[in-house]
Amino acid sequence: MRKTILSLGLAAVIGLVAPAAQASEGLALPKLSWSFSAPFGTYDRAALQRGFQVYKEVCAACHSMSLLAYRDLQDLGYNEAEVKAIAAQYEVTDGPNDQGEMFQRPAVPSDRFKAPFPNVQAAKAANNGAAPPDLSLMAKARVGGPDYIHALMIGYENAPAGFAMQPGLNYNKYFPGNQIAMPAPINPDGVTFADGTKATVDQQAKDVANFLMWAAEPKLEQRHRMGAQVILFLLLLSVVLYIAKRKIWSDVH
């Protein structure tokens, strides 16, 4: 009796956890094996650099990443000079100067990523009324995380016959509701990767998902490393304390 009830309870709890994964009510997302998922997982630096290139050359036309600064890119394996050069490609507004005027200057590594639009209204106006969301935390802000981002990028199709599309929207089989304001952003060979990797849609989608995961969780590698040390320590401590407990308790009963 007790076992049955307990297993029913357990099944109920699993039922509680599982729906979160299906909350989007859409098609099941293709599950990829990411280099960072495993307990000792780390980011794939080459994929991050390619992903950053996709963001920079494609997504940045519409999406801001306001939580990132150019100096954060050193994490991707760029050296200081390279980061300086990347930042210098952007003009940012600074000031006021001694005359009380705002002025333009090239960005420096401590500047935040330059946003494509000055405000939400401008972003909406340029995108049919739907503002492209900030991508800094996107990989943690959707069920499925990087799997979802990858799926969204490859999920564009012609709407099935009879599907009532609203004008200005695009059919995407993985987007909840299937109608998304973002036009298919990734084109085959839309970017040219410096490392010679072939820029298929799937490749770019994976790389940009890698990059966005890093952007959302930049301390993941440090966390994984520290976790292994802490857990090893606690395992040893538990064993020692258990032996001590047995010893101290040996005269009871």
Add this chain to the structure above:
Amino acid sequence: MAFQSDNKVIKWIEYRLPIFTLLDHAVGTYPAPKNLSYWWNFGSLAGLMLVVQIVTGIVLVMHYTPHTSLAFTSVEHIMRDVNYGWLIRYIHMNGASFFFIAVYFHIFRGLYYGSYKAPRELLWFLGIIIYLLMMATAFMGYVLPWGQMSFWGATVITNLFSAIPVVGESIVTLLWGGFSVGNPTLNRLFSLHYLLPFIIVGLVILHIWALHQHGSNNPLGIDKKDSRDTIPFHPYYTIKDLFGIAVFLLVFSIFLFYSPNFFGEPDNYIEANPLVTPAHIVPEWYLLPFYAILRSVPSKLGGVILMFAAILILFVLPWLDTSRVRSAKFRPVYKQFFWIFLANCLLLGVVGAKPPEGIWVLIGRLATVYYFAHFLVICPLVGWFERPRPLPTSINEAVLPKAAAAAGE
């Protein structure tokens, strides 16, 4: 019974303020039943998590900004720029969940072994008040990062008070500090989120004081008779608690380091936006059973009343349970109902996470009715009609044959 020491400093202090005697009575020579099982570890674990939450919370406040335009980015600043800020924030975030895990084990332990019965009713009351304040504290903390779930959770929960007749609307305006959830709301919740944990500390001290008046209950549920039934708290239970802490922290670490967002909602990584309502507004997992009860009642006021009644009913449990036997070990019928009740609570949790439509509405209503029936009907009736198994005459006697058998093997 005063604490003895040859140390000059200790003697000097002890003569003026007998603090060492107090501590010695609390965790030194304090006689504890010798048969406490590992289910008795969760009290010290809950205490540990309270300290962890306070310490990490104080560090978070050093970097957090309680303003609607800055709160979300200040939490991300903690995650990205503050040294080990990600660790502190993730400990606090997952620590809340593990605090509730410890407390839920602790409460159900009490329900199973009848720890709420005389003479421990006040001890039980203090526990319920601590639990209520924990829920309030955790709810307010969840608002602080000012994500979508923070904002909409706060909106839904504060709106509940508008169901109160006559004064409801005024109470909501008072809670909000305006006419919608906004900056004044965030500020008062922040202030109270800082305050309540310290009130909890005070209540925990009273809780332990009340505990030490009659001592711990035990798996047999019978009173201790003489010194053969007890052992000093130190070193026996200090080492056992320490071992429990190490194991608990081990499990905690697995989530903290390898799945820190397991208990969270992705929507809370989107900054609060009063113009966009999330598809499903759900509270944190530890509040889900009560959320399910709330939504099971078609009337808003009725739902609010039932939700609070679900917790307040625990206050009358010592009198609703009419059995004189404490431990479910000797109560064959109650024991079955205990496990059904536990499964029903888990089921309510599942219902709370589902959108209130279709079959879930019906399941939620049935589970709610059962929840109250357990206390109002089953507990009194089982107490009357059940024939408990014979109780052992003393703790020592009940423990001895087991030890003898173990030695014989």
